[in-house]
Amino acid sequence: MRLLIVNPNTSRGVTDHIREAADAAAQPGDAFTTLCPDYGPELIVSHEDAAEAKRAVVDTVRGYCAPCDGIVLASFGNTGAEEVRALRRDIPVMGIATAAFCAARALGGRFGIVTFGKGLVSGLRAKVEEAAMADALLGIAHVEGDQFGDPGTVQRRYHDELADLCAQMHARGAASIVMGGGPLAGLAPKLAKTCPVPIIDGTQAAVNLMRTVVV
Template identity: 55%
Template sequence: MRLLIVNPNTSAGVTRRIADAAAAVARPGDRFTTRPAAFGPELIVTAEDGAEAARGVIETIRRAGETPDGIILASFGDTGAEEVRKAWPDIPVIGIAEAAFAAARRIGGPFSIVTFAPEVAPPLREKAIQHGAGDALLRVAALEDPLQGDPADVAETLFAPLAALCATCARDGARSIVLGGGPLAGLASRIAPECPVPVIDGTQEAIAQLRARVAGTPADPTTRRYPA
């Protein structure tokens, strides 16, 4: 399966994290190409950031060359999804928020979103509502301090408090946890042993769901990676 994975942020470090998360679930014969937006913000926070990033995403896809089997938009704003689907209507497109919330719905019951900074929490809640998962959302749990430094460092420097926050959400009744934000790509597998409920990685979910779509089979996270 040939996938083009576009990080709508321009952070090289976050793009590497996304590429590593994708590689961790690759199968023999898969070819995943991961690229940042051609231009735009290093981290998308505001609507203005998102609009500029969407233009950068379109330019990245235009420069890609060959036609992939699918396109993944690896930000939790699903940034550029509408524009990409309009420009390339014959290519399956999925955003990592869309994929993650679909997984949470299939697992069933209430879920929480865990993220790394308070400024990104409100857009995550809005995205859950947009994707029809708002009624099941218990809370968006964010670390208290605003983001400082390179977003690519978040997963390493804040691993312990993020893992603790996931465990707290599980104790409060969440049946699954969505890790919110491209900088957290690849972190779910590390947190999972410390959390009693499934921890969902949007990038890896998007790959699984595109794989199922290309193969013409239903995606089922409850049997694929998430134990009952």
């Protein structure tokens, strides 16, 4: 399976996390190419960020000429999904929010989201509602504050707080937990060691789901 995986923000550190998460889900014969745009926001928070990132994602996909069987958009805004589908009607295009929520639905029960800043909560909630999963959402827990700094380092800086939030979400009754945000790619397997319920990594969920739709 050949996938183009696009990080819609320009953080090289986040792109590295996404690449590592995707590669960890690879099977023999897979070939993944993970890219980020040449321009745009380092982290997508505002509507303005999302609009610029959408243009950058489309330009990145348009400029990629190698054969691929599918495209993964590695932001929880599913940034540019509609536009990329219009550009590449021949292959499946999937955002990591869509994939993560599909995994939560398949696991059943109520699920929680854990993320790294209060400013991300409204956008995450909007994606839950868009996926018609609001009734299954137990809640969204976040690290206090909105001083993101380098998005490529948030999972290292907030590791302990994110682990605590997962434990609290489990204690509230979550049957599964979604890690909310592309910068958290690859963290779920590490946190899973101390959490009794499944923690869903959107990038890995997208890679696995792609296997069911790639022709």
